[in-house]
Amino acid sequence: MADSHKITISELAKRTGVSEATISRALNDSPRVKQTTKDKIQKLAKELGYHPNILARSMRTNQSKTIGVIISNIANAFFTSVVRAIEDEAAKLNYCTIVINTDENPGTERNAIEMLQGYMVSGFIIASTRRGLDYKPILGNTPAVFIDRMPNNDGDYDTLLVNNADGAKQVVNALIAQGATRIGVISSSVSTAGQERLAGYKAALQDNRLSLDESIIKFSDVQMKNVRQYTSNLLINQACDGLFTADNAILLAAMEEITARKLTGFKLGAFDNEPWFDFFNTPVTAVQQPTIEMGTRAVQLLTTRIDQPEDAGVPELLRLTVNLVKRG
Amino acid sequence: MADSHKITISELAKRTGVSEATISRALNDSPRVKQTTKDKIQKLAKELGYHPNILARSMRTNQSKTIGVIISNIANAFFTSVVRAIEDEAAKLNYCTIVINTDENPGTERNAIEMLQGYMVSGFIIASTRRGLDYKPILGNTPAVFIDRMPNNDGDYDTLLVNNADGAKQVVNALIAQGATRIGVISSSVSTAGQERLAGYKAALQDNRLSLDESIIKFSDVQMKNVRQYTSNLLINQACDGLFTADNAILLAAMEEITARKLTGFKLGAFDNEPWFDFFNTPVTAVQQPTIEMGTRAVQLLTTRIDQPEDAGVPELLRLTVNLVKRG
DNA sequence: GTGAAAGCGCTAACAG
DNA sequence: CTGTTAGCGCTTTCAC
Numbered sequence: 006m007a008d009s010h011k012i013t014i015s016e017l018a019k020r021t022g023v024s025e026a027t028i029s030r031a032l033n034d035s036p037r038v039k040q041t042t043k044d045k046i047q048k049l050a051k052e053l054g055y056h057p058n059i060l061a062r063s064m065r066t067n068q069s070k071t072i073g074v075i076i077s078n079i080a081n082a083f084f085t086s087v088v089r090a091i092e093d094e095a096a097k098l099n100y101c102t103i104v105i106n107t108d109e110n111p112g113t114e115r116n117a118i119e120m121l122q123g124y125m126v127s128g129f130i131i132a133s134t135r136r137g138l139d140y141k142p143i144l145g146n147t148p149a150v151f152i153d154r155m156p157n158n159d160g161d162y163d164t165l166l167v168n169n170a171d172g173a174k175q176v177v178n179a180l181i182a183q184g185a186t187r188i189g190v191i192s193s194s195v196s197t198a199g200q201e202r203l204a205g206y207k208a209a210l211q212d213n214r215l216s217l218d219e220s221i222i223k224f225s226d227v228q229m230k231n232v233r234q235y236t237s238n239l240l241i242n243q244a245c246d247g248l249f250t251a252d253n254a255i256l257l258a259a260m261e262e263i264t265a266r267k268l269t270g271f272k273l274g275a276f277d278n279e280p281w282f283d284f285f286n287t288p289v290t291a292v293q294q295p296t297i298e299m300g301t302r303a304v305q306l307l308t309t310r311i312d313q314p315e316d317a318g319v320p321e322l323l324r325l326t327v328n329l330v331k332r333g
Numbered sequence: 334m335a336d337s338h339k340i341t342i343s344e345l346a347k348r349t350g351v352s353e354a355t356i357s358r359a360l361n362d363s364p365r366v367k368q369t370t371k372d373k374i375q376k377l378a379k380e381l382g383y384h385p386n387i388l389a390r391s392m393r394t395n396q397s398k399t400i401g402v403i404i405s406n407i408a409n410a411f412f413t414s415v416v417r418a419i420e421d422e423a424a425k426l427n428y429c430t431i432v433i434n435t436d437e438n439p440g441t442e443r444n445a446i447e448m449l450q451g452y453m454v455s456g457f458i459i460a461s462t463r464r465g466l467d468y469k470p471i472l473g474n475t476p477a478v479f480i481d482r483m484p485n486n487d488g489d490y491d492t493l494l495v496n497n498a499d500g501a502k503q504v505v506n507a508l509i510a511q512g513a514t515r516i517g518v519i520s521s522s523v524s525t526a527g528q529e530r531l532a533g534y535k536a537a538l539q540d541n542r543l544s545l546d547e548s549i550i551k552f553s554d555v556q557m558k559n560v561r562q563y564t565s566n567l568l569i570n571q572a573c574d575g576l577f578t579a580d581n582a583i584l585l586a587a588m589e590e591i592t593a594r595k596l597t598g599f600k601l602g603a604f605d606n607e608p609w610f611d612f613f614n615t616p617v618t619a620v621q622q623p624t625i626e627m628g629t630r631a632v633q634l635l636t637t638r639i640d641q642p643e644d645a646g647v648p649e650l651l652r653l654t655v656n657l658v659k660r661g
Numbered sequence: 662g663t664g665a666a667a668g669c670g671c672t673a674a675c676a677g
Numbered sequence: 678c679t680g681t682t683a684g685c686g687c688t689t690t691c692a693c
Contacts, residue, residue, distance in 0.1 A: 011473075013670060024680045029672060039678060054470075059451040060388045060397065061670035064685045069388065079407070080417045089408045092434060101448070103431055106420060120429070123387040145339075260612045284588045284613045341686055352664045357688060367662060389686035392669045 012055040020053075021046060032057070059101075063125050072307065073121035074104045075114060075131045077195075082253050083277050083296060084132070087152065090300025091130060098308050100127070109195045109227045111137040118143050128307045131156070135195050148310035150303045155197040163306045164322045165299055169198050169276070172292040172327035173205025174212075176274040177249055179290045179331055181213050185247030185272040189221040189239030191232055191259065192251035199224075202251040202276050221245055225255050232258035237266060246271045253277035256289065263287055278330050288333025295325045340383040348381075349374060360385070387429075391453050400635060401449035402432045403442060403459045405523075410581050411605050411624060412460070415480065418628025419458060426636050428455070437523045437555045439465040446471050456635045459484070463523050476638035478631045483525040491634045492650045493627055497526050497604070500620040500655035501533025502540075504602040505577055507618045507659055509541050513575030513600040517549040517567030519560060519587065520579035527552075530579040530604050549573055553583050560586035565594060574599045581605035584617065591615055606658050616661025623653045 014032075018025045023042065030038045031046040032055075049055075063069035072095050076084045088104055095102050103124065105117040111134050118129065122145070129149040133140075133156040140149065140158050151164040180188055190206050193199030203222070210217055221243050223235040236259040239245045248271060250256040256275040262268070264286070275282075278293035302323070310317045342360075346353045351370065358366045359374035360383075377383075391397035400423055404412045416432055423430045431452065433445040439462050446457065450473070457477040461468075461484040468477065468486050479492040508516055518534050521527030531550070538545055549571050551563040564587040567573045576599060578584040584603040590596070592614070603610075606621035630651070638645045 014672095015670075025670090026672075026681080027679055029670095030679085033672085037678065042678085056447050056451050058392075058453065058670050059448075060392050060453055061685090062672075064386075064388050064392065064687095065670080065672045067685075078417070079420070080413055085408050085413050089406070089434065092407070092432075101431060101452070103429060104420070105424075106417065119384050120387075123384045124429070125386065125388055257609055260609065264611050281585055281588065281609065283592050284615070286612055286614050342688095343686075353686090354665080354688080355663055357686095358663085361688085365662065370662080386686050389669090390688075392671095393686080393688045395669070 012050075012053045013058070017046065017050060017053070017055060021049060067125070068127045068311070069101075069125045070099060071101045071103060071124060071126045072304065073118070073124070073126040073129045074102050075107060075117050075121075075129060076104065077109045077132060077134065078106050079104060082279050083153075083294060086296035087300040087303075090297040091304055094301045094304035098304065100304070100308065107134055109134045111135055114138060115143065122147065127311045130303045130307060133157070133196075148307060148314075150307045150310075152299055152303050153196070153198055160322075161320060163310070163317075163320050165303050165306070166198070166322070166324055167294050167299070167327050168324045169201035170205035170208065172294075172329075173202040173249070173251070173276060174209040175205075175327075175329045176276065176290055176292055177206050177209035177247075178213070179329060180247040180249065180272040180274045181209065181215070183247075183272045183290070183333065185245075186215060187218075187221070187243075187245045188215075188247035188249055188272075188274075189223070189235075189243060189245035190249045190251065191223045191225055191235050191239075191255050193255065194224040195227060198276075199251050206249055206251075225258070229254055229258040233262040233265075235259075236262040237268070240268050240271055241266075247274070248272075249274045251276050253279065256291075260285070260287065272333065278328075282330075282332070290329070290331050290333060292327040292329050294327055298325055340378075340381045341386070345374065345378060345381070345383060349377060395453070396455045396639070397429075397453045398427060399429045399431060399452060399454045400632065401446070401452070401454040401457045402430050403435060403445050403449075403457060404432065405437045405460060405462065406434050407432060410607050411481075411622060414624035415628040415631075418625040419632055422629045422632035426632065428632070428636065435462055437462045439463055442466060443471060450475065455639045458631045458635060461485070461524075476635060476642075478635045478638075480627055480631050481524070481526055488650075489648060491638070491645075491648050493631050493634070494526070494650070494652055495622050495627070495655050496652045497529035498533035498536065500622075500657075501530040501577070501579070501604060502537040503533075503655075503657045504604065504618055504620055505534050505537035505575075506541070507657060508575040508577065508600040508602045509537065509543070511575075511600045511618070511661065513573075514543060515546075515549070515571075515573045516543075516575030516577055516600075516602075517551070517563075517571060517573035518577045518579065519551045519553055519563050519567075519583050521583065522552040523555060526604075527579050534577055534579075553586070557582055557586040561590040561593075563587075564590040565596070568596050568599055569594075575602070576600070577602045579604050581607065584619075588613070588615065600661065606656075610658075610660070618657070618659050618661060620655040620657050622655055626653055 014025050014028045017028045031043045107114040114134050132153040149162050192203045225232050273289045275291040278291035342353050342356045345356045359371045435442040442462050460481040477490050520531045553560045601617045603619040606619035
């Protein structure tokens with residue numbers, strides 16, 4: 006039985022009488038070790054509860070089989086779902102993940118990347134904040150895949166986005182089909198996704214020959230402090246009969262105001278969908294992002310770049326499709 | 334400017350002409366280095382974009398300033414919130430976190446712990462699955478704090494729970510006050526929390542002289558596959574006029590059935606609360622767990638054990654209080 | 662106040 | 678098929 010004393014390769018070497026190198030090879034199932042030796046060593050390792058020191062291995066091999074994941078906020082349901090998918094796929098491929106929240110702060114993002122470089126992460130998956138950073142010098146040779154938002158360095162890294170403009174357009178079209186004629190919007194200015202979704206909103210108005218009124222276009226702050234005020238402003242003062250919120254955090258903040266003031270008689274739409282939107286009092290037409298696919302493919306793209314850089318080709322920009330969920 | 338070449342201590346030593354030891358001391362702000370030397374070295378380090386190799390440091394110092402966090406599922410809103418709090422407090426104390434999902438699988442939990450030992454984590458925060466594991470031999474000397482569920486090894490580790498029985502009792506009492514007389518319950522059998530909440534449910538019935546009917550006590554499976562069926566069974570066949578779900582995953586699954594079948598005329602209660610429960614069609618009376626406090630204090634307890642083991646005293650069992658949110 | 666040297670645990674040449 | 682040796686980058690005695 007394993008006592009509190011840590012079992013190392015040299016310990017195994019002592020006990021078996023073979024060299025550390027052979028132990029290492031046997032544990033890594035190298036073909037260059039006799040099967041009987043391998044068996045004996047692996048059996049002993051199991052008995053003694055040997056577990057490799059990943060840090061030592063990482064130092065030696067110069068890569069840690071760890072993926073650094075940088076997002077704005079794990080508590081945002083979109084990222085929760087993406088991160089869960091990343092963790093699952095990474096685990097499947099024998100990678101570990103370290104997740105850092107930036108709260109949309111570029112300084113935090115930068116520090117996170119540098120800190121994770123110190124962990125010798127094999128690669129990054131990043132939801133970039135405000136396009137602000139110049140990633141090339143910070144990332145160096147470390148592979149990275151960008152998700153959700155376009156990074157500053159277009160074309161230098163694999164990038165996995167959804168069709169934001171199209172999704173937003175679908176939602177707004179649906180609101181119009183439901184009878185809305187004056188649709189306010191609250192979008193986000195910190196990400197490229199917010200900008201694209203706003204463009205989709207505008208395109209839908211144009212397609213439906215509705216006039217564009219800049220005074221009913223609003224932008225949330227990062228903490229969503231102003232969203233409630235914007236919501237009542239749009240729905241009461243501005244007499245909107247529709248509201249489009251450009252992500253789920255904005256939607257939830259808007260719903261607070263809608264619920265508190267018992268606002269009715271308007272159509273609600275949102276980017277991002279969650280199963281529990283089904284239970285809402287005020288029906289919300291929303292687009293479901295392919296969060297699982299995004300997380301899974303991000304890991305696949307990244308590990309391909311890490312493990313077979315020659316197979317990876319030039320960096321790609323992929324747009325995944327979203328799915329409209331009509332309600333109300 | 335930092336080119337792609339990695340800056341190490343030996344690099345700094347070469348450039349400045351002092352020894353590696355001095356560089357190391359200067360970067361760690363040791364008092365044993367002349368101030369002018371320190372300034373010079375720190376300035377150069379910043380210029381060249383030096384960042385310490387955490388792995389090398391961890392190996393040398395025998396601890397990684399990393400916390401292993403083991404939970405069942407980050408997508409469960411309760412854990413999302415706790416984990417966010419853990420990450421924030423850990424970052425504040427200069428610790429990094431690695432989160433692993435077990436999906437309530439004891440084998441996965443065990444592997445996760447062993448794997449993280451290989452990362453030389455400084456400590457663990459664990460939401461234990463099914464009380465199944467004997468933690469002493471796996472954890473060895475690594476400090477650990479248990480959250481949400483009682484671990485097998487009572488008394489060996491700091492443990493941070495909420496007052497589950499009391500919280501459940503409060504909810505059920507509220508349902509009774511709202512007029513419910515026959516309250517079905519769907520709890521969870523995989524965690525001690527589920528058992529305690531069931532006990533609270535029973536206590537509330539007893540206090541109110543309602544009879545206990547074992548046939549309206551159900552247990553969800555891990556994937557919540559059976560919850561919808563139980564829900565309609567309880568609310569239709571069993572003619573319950575109240576339903577208590579023992580965690581938020583169960584609640585959401587039950588809400589699916591309630592919404593799909595448009596079930597009405599009953600009182601709904603739950604353990605766990607989320608702000609967006611406010612927006613639900615069917616009002617749900619729920620207890621809010623102190624997720625932030627739980628995460629924050631878990632990190633504090635753990636880092637105390639890591640950094641000042643002599644101050645930490647004997648392992649404590651703490652019960653945090655929950656907060657009833659009445660709706661409907 | 663600074664330097665020399667050892668070593669954490671592992672793997673990868675290179676020999677044989 | 679197996680052993681010897683070196684070294685990843687860092688910290689930490691022990692000298693001076």
